[in-house]
Structure formats: structure tokens, C-alpha cells
Amino acid sequence: MDALSISLGDNMHLKVNLIGRMDFFIDNTLLTHNLSEKSKGLLTYLIVNKEIHYRKKLANIFWTDFKTESANRNLRHSLWNIRKEVKKINDSIDIFQNVSKTTIQINPKITLTSDLSTFYDQIQKDLLTHQEYSEFVKVYHGEFIENFYINDSPEFNNWIYYEREHYRKDYFNYLFSQGKKFYSTSQLKLAQIIFNTLIPLDPYNEKIYYYLMKTYEAAKNKSAAIKIYKEYKNTLREELNISPSIKIKSIYEKMLSNKQLERKATTSTLKLSQHKNYQMIIHATNSEEIIEHFKTHYLTYAKNNTVVELTKIPGRRLHYEGIFELTTELKYLLEDRVNTQILKNILNQRTGKINEYSLFLDFKNFIHNNISSPITVIIYNLSYIDEKTIDLLSFLYRQKSLEYLNFIICHNTQWSTNRIQFLLDAFKNENNIKIYNY
Amino acid sequence: MNKLLLKNATIIDMKNGIPQKKDILINHSIIDKIDESINDASYDTLNLEGCTIVPGFFDSHVHLVPTIINESAINLSNATSIDEILSLIQNKREKNPELKIILGTHLTEFSLEHKQLPTKEELDTVAPDIPVFLSSTEFHTITVNSFALHKLKLPLTIDRIIKNDAGVPTGQLKNEASIYARKKMYEMIPETYQKKNLEIVQNKIIKKGVTSIIAIEGGYLFHNKHVDYLLKNKNKFAFDISILFSTTNLQKIKAYQLNKIGGDIFLDGSFASRNAAVSKPYSDSKNEKGKLFFTQAEIEELIEDAIKSNLQISIHAVGDIGIEKLLDAYETVFKKYPTIKSRHKIEHFELPKDEHIKRAGELGLILTMHPTYEYFFREKNGMYENRLGKERALQTNPFRKIYDEKIIVAGGSDSNVMPVDPLLGIHAAVNHPNKTSRITPYEALQMYTINGAYGNFEEKTKGTIEEGKKADLAILSANPMTCDPDTIKDIDVLYTIKNGRIVYQSR
Numbered sequence: 001m002d003a004l005s006i007s008l009g010d011n012m013h014l015k016v017n018l019i020g021r022m023d024f025f026i027d028n029t030l031l032t033h034n035l036s037e038k039s040k041g042l043l044t045y046l047i048v049n050k051e052i053h054y055r056k057k058l059a060n061i062f063w064t065d066f067k068t069e070s071a072n073r074n075l076r077h078s079l080w081n082i083r084k085e086v087k088k089i090n091d092s093i094d095i096f097q098n099v100s101k102t103t104i105q106i107n108p109k110i111t112l113t114s115d116l117s118t119f120y121d122q123i124q125k126d127l128l129t130h131q132e133y134s135e136f137v138k139v140y141h142g143e144f145i146e147n148f149y150i151n152d153s154p155e156f157n158n159w160i161y162y163e164r165e166h167y168r169k170d171y172f173n174y175l176f177s178q179g180k181k182f183y184s185t186s187q188l189k190l191a192q193i194i195f196n197t198l199i200p201l202d203p204y205n206e207k208i209y210y211y212l213m214k215t216y217e218a219a220k221n222k223s224a225a226i227k228i229y230k231e232y233k234n235t236l237r238e239e240l241n242i243s244p245s246i247k248i249k250s251i252y253e254k255m256l257s258n259k260q261l262e263r264k265a266t267t268s269t270l271k272l273s274q275h276k277n278y279q280m281i282i283h284a285t286n287s288e289e290i291i292e293h294f295k296t297h298y299l300t301y302a303k304n305n306t307v308v309e310l311t312k313i314p315g316r317r318l319h320y321e322g323i324f325e326l327t328t329e330l331k332y333l334l335e336d337r338v339n340t341q342i343l344k345n346i347l348n349q350r351t352g353k354i355n356e357y358s359l360f361l362d363f364k365n366f367i368h369n370n371i372s373s374p375i376t377v378i379i380y381n382l383s384y385i386d387e388k389t390i391d392l393l394s395f396l397y398r399q400k401s402l403e404y405l406n407f408i409i410c411h412n413t414q415w416s417t418n419r420i421q422f423l424l425d426a427f428k429n430e431n432n433i434k435i436y437n438y
Numbered sequence: 439m440n441k442l443l444l445k446n447a448t449i450i451d452m453k454n455g456i457p458q459k460k461d462i463l464i465n466h467s468i469i470d471k472i473d474e475s476i477n478d479a480s481y482d483t484l485n486l487e488g489c490t491i492v493p494g495f496f497d498s499h500v501h502l503v504p505t506i507i508n509e510s511a512i513n514l515s516n517a518t519s520i521d522e523i524l525s526l527i528q529n530k531r532e533k534n535p536e537l538k539i540i541l542g543t544h545l546t547e548f549s550l551e552h553k554q555l556p557t558k559e560e561l562d563t564v565a566p567d568i569p570v571f572l573s574s575t576e577f578h579t580i581t582v583n584s585f586a587l588h589k590l591k592l593p594l595t596i597d598r599i600i601k602n603d604a605g606v607p608t609g610q611l612k613n614e615a616s617i618y619a620r621k622k623m624y625e626m627i628p629e630t631y632q633k634k635n636l637e638i639v640q641n642k643i644i645k646k647g648v649t650s651i652i653a654i655e656g657g658y659l660f661h662n663k664h665v666d667y668l669l670k671n672k673n674k675f676a677f678d679i680s681i682l683f684s685t686t687n688l689q690k691i692k693a694y695q696l697n698k699i700g701g702d703i704f705l706d707g708s709f710a711s712r713n714a715a716v717s718k719p720y721s722d723s724k725n726e727k728g729k730l731f732f733t734q735a736e737i738e739e740l741i742e743d744a745i746k747s748n749l750q751i752s753i754h755a756v757g758d759i760g761i762e763k764l765l766d767a768y769e770t771v772f773k774k775y776p777t778i779k780s781r782h783k784i785e786h787f788e789l790p791k792d793e794h795i796k797r798a799g800e801l802g803l804i805l806t807m808h809p810t811y812e813y814f815f816r817e818k819n820g821m822y823e824n825r826l827g828k829e830r831a832l833q834t835n836p837f838r839k840i841y842d843e844k845i846i847v848a849g850g851s852d853s854n855v856m857p858v859d860p861l862l863g864i865h866a867a868v869n870h871p872n873k874t875s876r877i878t879p880y881e882a883l884q885m886y887t888i889n890g891a892y893g894n895f896e897e898k899t900k901g902t903i904e905e906g907k908k909a910d911l912a913i914l915s916a917n918p919m920t921c922d923p924d925t926i927k928d929i930d931v932l933y934t935i936k937n938g939r940i941v942y943q944s945r
Contacts, residue, residue: 151566241658
């Protein structure tokens with residue numbers, strides 16, 4: 001990736017790599033190997049801090065324990081040496097500018113490109129694609145002048161330490177914010193990649209694991225979320241002998257509990273699809289996730305089997321609406337096999353006055369006369385069903401009509417009504433009906 | 439030497455508590471015959487008139503690899519000023535110019551002028567170009583120079599890097615940062631250090647009559663690579679090494695095919711760090727009562743998982759609250775698995791209450807204890823008294839009460855914190871500063887012989903002097919059962935015999 005131009009000068013191009021291994025190029029010719037460690041450090045310091053510097057201060061930073069005169073002499077020599085090596089490649093312009101006798105700075109007239117500038121340009125923008133992410137992490141492929149250290153320049157070493165921490169934080173904070181952005185916009189794969197990238201950088205930082213777990217959860221991969229928690233817990237225990245916070249632990253426990261319920265639910269579902277002994281099966285739970293799980297499962301089931309689906313579209317049904325919806329769905333399913341007169345009797349009541357008992361009897365006769373082998377009715381959300389339709393379910397059971405229509409019902413107990421609860425209580429001990437509570 | 443006859447010595451066989459004058463015939467690695475008078479000219483013979491033979495000592499708690507590494511470290515316990523520390527480092531470097539890392543141990547600001555630890559800049563003056571790591575006794579704080587700090591690459595959010603008013607790290611790392619730095623320190627130590635020091639440490643250990651140790655390695659205070667090192671090298675040692683891996687990760691135990699887990703899995707901390715969990719505040723810090731590093735559910739889960747995996751488990755508990763919580767956990771799990779084979783352990787058990795001792799006995803737990811603590815921590819104004827106060831300090835390591843409950847106590851040195859020296863341990867248990875906690879020399883000998891072997895499921899081959907058992911023996915200059923108790927620590931080990939072979943002799 002090309003670095004950004006810092007200056008407008010065109011007589012010399014100084015290109016520097018300060019992330020990872022340190023390298024300097026003058027007009028694409030490598031300069032690094034010709035410089036002493038102190039000169040490399042000095043050049044880095046002046047490039048990162050482009051302002052004007054007092055020579056005395058620079059001498060003190062790099063030759064801390066030297067006498068003033070000696071330190072100044074060493075600084076002069078180091079600057080002379082850098083100039084000499086640069087001039088061997090390009091002598092059209094001085095790499096430094098002596099603002100006064102006592103000060104110096106990198107010559108603002110030269111063209112300077114730096115991977116640090118590229119890095120900071122990038123973090124002003126949002127990442128949009130995996131490609132952009134890959135390119136960005138290539139820019140920050142190591143630490144600031146990685147492993148560079150000058151034995152007898154403690155102040156300079158402190159500066160490096162500070163800078164390294166600073167860039168690492170900026171890299172971390174930027175990627176973390178991008179990960180959260182991808183999480184909130186449901187670009188979950190990218191969010192996962194980013195959060196996983198951050199773990200080695202800050203291996204005990206709970207925030208990363210928290211978001212990674214949430215991301216996996218959102219991607220309906222609870223197993224991965226649970227695995228991440230366990231890895232985090234294990235890392236903390238093995239390396240610091242501490243436990244995860246209550247916050248992340250409670251998220252894990254909730255996921256684990258839902259996972260167990262889901263497993264139970266899945267087992268029940270499988271049993272259900274094979275089990276023909278029950279005429280009505282009700283899955284009751286207060287977990288949105290389990291309801292969602294059932295919905296997903298039965299939607300798939302419905303695609304491959306002849307079934308009638310009710311409450312696929314959300315919304316509480318009006319009185320009797322569920323009965324008419326069921327009748328209409330059956331009509332489409334049975335097509336030309338339907339006895340039209342009974343069907344008319346039922347559907348005509350949609351616009352006229354309803355005689356409830358007569359309607360229920362007509363419905364019973366309709367299914368007795370038209371259905372030869374049992375049809376499965378899936379109700380995705382029992383609380384969307386109106387009370388009269390629930391009464392019909394009860395009526396059909398008493399009339400032994402569930403031999404013709406089997407019901408699979410999902411019920412979110414958070415939305416339970418007295419009528420639904422009455423149904424559940426009344427049927428809980430019936431042999432032909434199975435109620436699973438999760 | 440395949441055949442050896444030991445003549446005219448007093449034998450404490452650790453079977454009946456009665457010293458007897460008998461001869462021992464060793465054939466290859468086994469005790470072939472024990473009798474009142476054996477004569478066989480075909481055997482090499484040692485006339486041990488006036489000497490006492492005991493089973494080879496069993497040290498049940500040694501951090502072996504850190505002990506080996508620390509052989510190269512500078513002991514800073516006697517340093518009284520920063521200048522002295524710098525001078526010790528400088529001397530070390532001058533004498534060992536090949537050193538790639540400087541390690542120091544037992545650094546405490548309380549012994550230093552102005553009660554201040556050195557800064558990284560001060561350390562830089564004598565070691566600007568190689569890493570320096572100076573550890574406090576209890577590993578709570580580590581002080582590093584600039585070079586080490588740069589190499590550490592401390593994680594962004596780790597607690598706690600001490601910084602000066604200008605926000606610059608001073609080189610002192612505490613808590614999690616200290617633990618992290620220790621790990622990195624171990625990674626920076628070249629294996630050549632271990633190689634170089636192995637023989638020195640081995641000689642020091644066999645010189646003390648030790649023929650078997652339990653090496654407690656890995657875990658959060660040390661490094662898991664030490665387990666790999668020992669697995670690879672344990673046959674190079676002159677004594678038996680049984681590895682106890684201080685991990686909570688059962689998968690690792692299974693991968694290494696070990697039959698036990700734990701050792702220094704810290705349920706609580708130490709008195710020195712004031713993080714051993716105690717019911718009443720520390721005497722020298724009224725707001726501190728230590729801490730538990732595990733929730734009750736976590737420790738129970740760990741014990742249960744170990745038991746289900748048929749592993750012997752051993753957990754560190756020091757303070758009365760730590761001990762109580764661990765007993766609760768064992769009790770809960772044992773109730774669920776009433777038929778389990780026991781021999782599970784508590785390491786340290788320093789400040790139990792009477793009811794804890796009773797419960798430990800009822801649960802059939804084995805205790806690994808360190809009598810030398812009573813020798814080193816007990817001086818006036820010493821660590822025990824400082825941290826616990828006079829009255830409570832008298833309650834530490836109550837061996838008498840524990841023995842009265844018929845609990846099996848295995849003795850451990852806790853090296854590298856304390857020296858490997860079973861006779862010193864026996865001395866300390868017999869001469870416990872609290873007279874009501876003293877045990878007899880024979881009981882103290884049990885800790886370092888048969889009890890150690892039993893705790894490690896080796897009582898059929900080790901721990902007593904019997905025909906058919908391994909010829910692991912320590913030959914002493916005096917009888918610890920009959921000598922003046924005050925002089926037990928001065929008894930010399932004359933010979934150490936391992937598998938029938940003399941691996942050490944003093945004269």
C-alpha cells in the first residue's frame with residue numbers, strides 16, 4: 001500500500017517504515033544499513049516529532065550520561081553521518097534544516113512518506129470489507145520499531161515504550177470499534193475475524209471475549225460462543241489464577257442453559273417427527289430463542305411435508321379468525337376433494353351472524369368428511385390465535401376429531417393468557433396430548 | 439556397585455518405631471536381606487558402626503525446575519540498600535559475563551534503606567543490555583530494568599504496571615503484571631541455565647538424603663514448559679521424580695498421561711502476600727483478610743472433574759477460610775462419589791481450626807505440610823508473627839493435633855521458597871515453637887518417609903526398610919530418635935543410596 005505524502009517537496013523522497021522492522025529509503029534506495037543504532041534512533045525521533053528541536057535536548061536524550069560537550073559532539077557527529085549517507089544517494093537537498101545554530105528539524109521541504117501516516121489515515125475511515133480489513137492489518141504488521149532499543153539512552157527508550165503503547169492502543173481501539181460496528185450491523189463474520197485478531201494483542205481483556213461471544217450468538221453459533229468463554233476462563237485461570245467477571249459468566253450461563261434447552265427441544269422435535277402417538281404436541285417456553293429455534297425447525301419441516309401452517313404471519317387474530325384461516329388453508333390443501341357445501345356453510349359465517357356451536361359442528365364434519373389420512377397443523381405462535389379458535393381445539397379433542405387433524409403448537413409463555421393457560425392445564429394429563437415445558 | 443552389605447548400623451525401618459541394630463544386604467536395587475548379623479565376603483561392605491539408617495527421604499513438595507533456575511539467581515534477602523543490589527548485579531555480571539539474563543530473588547523493600555525498591559533506571563546503570571528480573575519472596579512484585587520491560591510487551595489492560603508521576607513505568611510490576619512478567623521471564627531463560635545448574639541442585643538434594651521428590655511444576659506462578667523439561671529429563675536425576683502439574687486443565691493432564699493433578703492450584707494465597715484467606719484481618723493490615731481465587735462452584739467442579747477422571751488431586755489452602763472452603767468442596771464432591779478411592783490432598787494447611795483437622799481426618803485427606811516454615815518464619819517479629827499476631831501465630835502448623843486425628847502428613851520443603859532439607863524439617867516439627875504442636879522424632883520421620891510414599895501411592899516399594907523394597911536409604915551420623923532434639927538439624931547425611939547405588943557420600 002502506498003504511503004501518504006507528508007510534504008510537497010520533490011527533490012528528495014524519504015520513505016520510512018516504522019511499524020515492525022525499521023527501514024529508511026532515500027529515493028527508494030535503502031539507507032538503514034549505513035546508519036549506527038543511535039543515528040537510526042535519532043532519525044526516527046526527528047521524523048515522528050517533526051517540530052523544531054533544541055540540539056541540547058536531543059543530545060541529552062541520546063547521550064544521557066555523557067558530559068554536555070561530549071554529548072553535543074556525539075550529536076553533531078551523528079547528524080553529520082546521516083547527512084553524509086543521505087548525500088551519497090541524493091545531494092540535491094539537506095535532509096535536516098538548521099533553523100538556528102541551536103535547533104534542528106527534518107527538512108519540511110523533502111517528501112516524506114511513512115507507514116505511520118498510512119496507519120493514521122486508515123483509522124479515520126470505517127472498514128467496509130474483508131479486503132479492507134486484510135489490507136489494514138498488513139499495515140500494522142508489528143510494533144513500532146519492533147525490538148529497537150538503545151542500551152545507553154534511557155530517555156529515548158522511555159519514548160519508544162510510550163510510542164509503542166500509544167500505537168498499539170490506537171490499533172486496538174480502532175479495530176475494536178470496527179468489530180463492534182460490524183457486530184451491530186450484523187456483518188458477523190467480519191466481526192468475528194476482528195475480535196479474534198485482538199485476543200493475542202490483549203489476551204485478558206474481557207471486552208473482546210464478551211463481544212466475540214455476542215457475535216457468535218448472533219450468528220446462531222452458540223457452541224462457538226460457549227467455547228470462547230471456556231477458552232477465556234481457562235486462560236485466566238492458567239495464567240493469572242482468576243475467574244471471569246460475573247457479567248460475562250452470567251452471559252455464558254444463560255447461553256449454556258438455552259443451549260441445553262435447545263438440545264432438549266431438538267431431541268423433543270426429533271421425537272415428535274417420528275412419534276405418531278400424540279394428536280397434539282405443545283412446546284411451551286419463555287425463551288425467545290427456543291421459539292425461534294422451533295419456528296426455524298418447523299418451517300423447514302413444512303417445506304418437505306404436507307402441513308397447514310397457522311400464525312406464520314404475526315399478529316393477534318380476531319375472534320373466529322383462526323378458524324376461518326384454518327379452513328381456508330385446508331381448502332387449498334385438499335383442493336378438489338373438498339365437499340363444497342360444508343365448506344360454504346363455514347366460510348359464509350365470516351360475514352353473517354355466527355352460531356358458535358353450529359360453526360364448530362360444521363368444521364368437525366368438514367374434516368371428518370374430507371380428510372382421509374391425518375393432516376398436521378403447525379401453529380407457530382399460540383398467543384396469536386384467538387380464544388374461539390382455542391375453544392375449537394378443545395371441542396375437536398372432545399369430538400375425537402384430532403384423529404384427522406394433528407396439531408404442533410409453539411407457545412411463548414411470556415405471552416400466555418388465561419384461556420391458553422386453561423387449555424394447558426386441562427390437557428396436561430391427557431394421553432393423546434403432550435406438553436413440553438422448556 | 440550391584441551388591442552392598444551395610445553392617446553394624448542402627449536401623450529405623452519406619453515399621454514399628456523401634457530402632458534396631460541390624461545388617462542390610464542390598465542386591466542390585468533391592469533390599470535383599472535384613473538380619474542381625476550378615477556376613478558375605480562377596481559383597482562390598484560398609485561398616486556403619488554408630489550410624490543410623492533410615493529410608494531415603496521423600497520430599498513431597500518441591501518446585502524443582504524453579505529451584506534449578508534459581509541456582510543462577512542472586513539472593514537479595516540480605517541486601518539493605520539499592521546500591522548493594524546494584525553491586526550484587528554488577529559482581530554477578532563480572533563473574534559470569536556469559537549471562538543472558540539476571541535473576542534475583544527474595545527482594546523486599548522493607549529491608550532496604552528508604553523502603554523503596556530500585557527503579558528500572560537504577561538497574562539500567564549496571565545492566566542496560568540484558569534483562570533483569572528481581573522477584574519478591576512471595577512473587578507478588580517483580581522489578582525489571584528497561585531492557586526487560588521492552589521485551590515483555592505487557593498486554594494493554596493488565597493490572598498493575600507501576601508508573602511515576604510523569605506516567606513512565608518505574609520497572610515495578612505487581613499483581614497480574616508481575617505474574618505475566620514471571621511467565622515471560624521463564625520464557626527468556628535459556629535451557630542451558632537448567633543444564634548448567636541441574637547437577638549442582640541434584641548434588642544439594644541427594645546430599646540431604648533425598649531419594650524421591652514430588653516436583654510441583656507449571657501453573658500460574660511458574661511455567662508449563664517446566665513440565666515438558668522434566669518429562670524429558672527426569673531420568674537424568676539421581677532421585678525419583680514424580681510430576682504434579684499445577685494446572686486446572688484436565689486435557690493437559692491426560693495428554694501428559696499423568697495420574698495426578700494440582701499441587702499449587704491456589705485456592706487462596708500466602709501469609710507473606712497477605713492473600714491467604716483468613717477469618718480475622720491480618721495483624722499488620724487491619725483491612726485485609728486475604729482472598730479466595732476460586733468460587734466455591736469452581737473449586738468443586740475442578741475436584742469433581744479430577745475425581746471423575748480418576749486423578750489424585752491436590753490443592754493449596756493456607757488460611758483458615760481457605761482450608762474451610764476446600765474442606766467444604768471435598769465434602770460436597772465426596773458425598774456425590776462415596777466410593778471413590780481417596781488419597782486426595784491439601785497442600786500447606788498452615789492455619790487450620792480444630793474442626794478443620796477433624797474434618798480432614800474424616801474425609802481421609804492427606805496433608806502436605808512444610809515444617810521448615812516454623813523454623814524460618816518463626817523468629818521474633820518474623821513473618822508469622824508480623825502477619826498473624828503473636829497469639830494466632832502460635833496456631834500455625836499444629837502437627838500434634840493433626841497426628842492425634844490419625845491424619846497422614848507428608849513433609850515437603852517448598853523449595854525454591856525453602857531449602858530441600860528433610861532433617862531440618864524433622865527438627866522443625868520436633869522443636870515446634872508452640873510446644874503443644876510438637877511431634878516425636880519418629881512421627882516427624884514418617885512425614886519424610888512412609889507418609890510421603892503413601893501420599894504418592896508408592897508405599898509398597900518405598901518409605902520403609904523392608905526386604906524386597908527398593909534400596910533407597912539415607913545413612914545418618916546420629917539417631918534422630920535418641921539424639922538431643924535440639925541437634926537434629928545438625929545430623930549429617932553420610933551416604934545416600936538410591937536403587938542400591940551410593941549416589942552421595944560425605945567421607
